[in-house]
Amino acid sequence: MAGGRMYNQNSSSGGGTSSLSFLIQSQKGSCSNSQNLDASFLSGPSPSPFLGPRSMVSFEDVHLANGSNNRPFFRPFDRDENGDEDFDEYFHQPEKKRRLTVDQVQFLEKSFEVENKLEPERKIQLAKDLGLQPRQVAIWFQNRRARWKTKQLEKDYDVLQNSYNSLKADYDNLFKEKEKLKAEVLKLTDKLQVKEKESKNTELPVVNKQEPPQISEPVADSAASEGKVCKASVVACKQEDISSAKSDIFDSDSPNYTDGVHSSLLETCDSSYVFEPEQSDLSQDEDDSLSKNVLLPPYVFPKLEETEYSDPPTNSCNFGFPIEDHAFWSWSF
DNA sequence: TTGTGTTTTATTGCCTCC
DNA sequence: GGAGGCAATAAAACACAA
Numbered sequence: 129m130a131g132g133r134m135y136n137q138n139s140s141s142g143g144g145t146s147s148l149s150f151l152i153q154s155q156k157g158s159c160s161n162s163q164n165l166d167a168s169f170l171s172g173p174s175p176s177p178f179l180g181p182r183s184m185v186s187f188e189d190v191h192l193a194n195g196s197n198n199r200p201f202f203r204p205f206d207r208d209e210n211g212d213e214d215f216d217e218y219f220h221q222p223e224k225k226r227r228l229t230v231d232q233v234q235f236l237e238k239s240f241e242v243e244n245k246l247e248p249e250r251k252i253q254l255a256k257d258l259g260l261q262p263r264q265v266a267i268w269f270q271n272r273r274a275r276w277k278t279k280q281l282e283k284d285y286d287v288l289q290n291s292y293n294s295l296k297a298d299y300d301n302l303f304k305e306k307e308k309l310k311a312e313v314l315k316l317t318d319k320l321q322v323k324e325k326e327s328k329n330t331e332l333p334v335v336n337k338q339e340p341p342q343i344s345e346p347v348a349d350s351a352a353s354e355g356k357v358c359k360a361s362v363v364a365c366k367q368e369d370i371s372s373a374k375s376d377i378f379d380s381d382s383p384n385y386t387d388g389v390h391s392s393l394l395e396t397c398d399s400s401y402v403f404e405p406e407q408s409d410l411s412q413d414e415d416d417s418l419s420k421n422v423l424l425p426p427y428v429f430p431k432l433e434e435t436e437y438s439d440p441p442t443n444s445c446n447f448g449f450p451i452e453d454h455a456f457w458s459w460s461f
Numbered sequence: 462t463t464g465t466g467t468t469t470t471a472t473t474g475c476c477t478c479c
Numbered sequence: 480g481g482a483g484g485c486a487a488t489a490a491a492a493c494a495c496a497a
Contacts (some may be wrong), residue, residue, distance in 0.1 A: 129484045225470050247472095247482095267471060275469095277485095348490070468493070476485085 228268070232258050236265070239270050 228236070239254060246254075246269045255262040 227469065227492065248482095264470085266467095266483085271470070274485075462497100464495105464497090465484105466494085468491100470488075470489100470491075473487085474481105475487105476483105478482090478484100479480105 228258075228260070231258070235274070238270055240269065240276075243275065244269070244273055 235258060236254070239250075243250075246266060251262045251265050251269075254260075256264045391430065
């Protein structure tokens with residue numbers, strides 16, 4: 129026994145006849161439907177509403193408590209059918225587990241709905257009304273709470289599952305959209321590179337006329353040129369507010385979005401702006417302009433190698449979204 | 462009828478609270 | 480230290496297919 133606790137003292141095996149009090153009989157009718165049950169439940173505890181049609185077994189304490197008017201019920205056996213022999217057999221065998229009647233269970237359920245905890249007074253009253261031991265009522269409530277908890281966990285699980293499914297659907301949609309936009313960016317990058325190659329030889333003299341002679345640094349090779357184009361794009365995007373860039377660049381409704389190509393990109397990637405100024409022209413101005421987030425003419429952009437922005441490993445030119453992309457890439461379940 | 466899975470009733474041991 | 484709650488579990492009762 130746990131902690132000296134003694135349970136079911138009346139049901140010890142062997143001749144506990146004195147500890148058991150059988151109220152056998154059979155009362156026909158009464159409380160056979162839920163309406164009666166409701167009325168019984170709502171109308172108060174006593175006298176016992178349960179005058180079940182079947183034979184009943186009660187325990188001594190219940191019997192004593194109920195008196196002759198209360199007819200507690202248990203469902204055990206039918207003496208009318210089985211006769212005295214069965215009765216004796218039942219009477220002398222160790223007490224078996226007996227299920228509560230439907231009416232008892234319904235009454236307990238109603239009570240449970242009202243309050244799933246059982247105060248001592250309520251327990252006694254319920255036991256009285258149902259013709260059960262208080263301990264049985266307590267056990268029933270305990271088991272009922274366990275079942276309720278299990279069901280509640282299942283419900284919670286379903287809610288979480290739905291929430292997860294919803295979030296995952298959102299994530300999948302966003303991921304697809306991101307992939308689509310990445311593909312678009314790559315496509316545009318290729319376009320720009322081709323355009324750059326074409327313009328390298330043809331437009332160079334014109335550009336030289338516009339620029340101060342000392343910064344007419346020739347574009348040496350295509351690889352370097354491509355790098356500059358991309359870097360220029362990165363810087364151009366850097367000049368804009370991050371949030372603005374995020375929502376605006378790929379927004380076809382945006383005023384900067386023309387013909388499927390963001391105008392800021394086109395502007396920035398224009399071949400006339402690919403030339404870097406001399407190192408001496410950068411110095412203080414570049415830091416100031418960057419820190420103030422002021423959009424400067426591209427030809428005063430700093431050397432991009434010195435900036436905090438770096439291309440992601442998988443893409444040498446992604447138009448200035450490396451940081452956010454990293455965040456996105458790390459966003460996974 | 463029987464084997465098997467599920468539900469219900471009850472026990473046990475541990476824990477917390479007063 | 481006792482009362483009561485809870486988790487884990489046993490075991491009886493029940494449902495049901497084969």
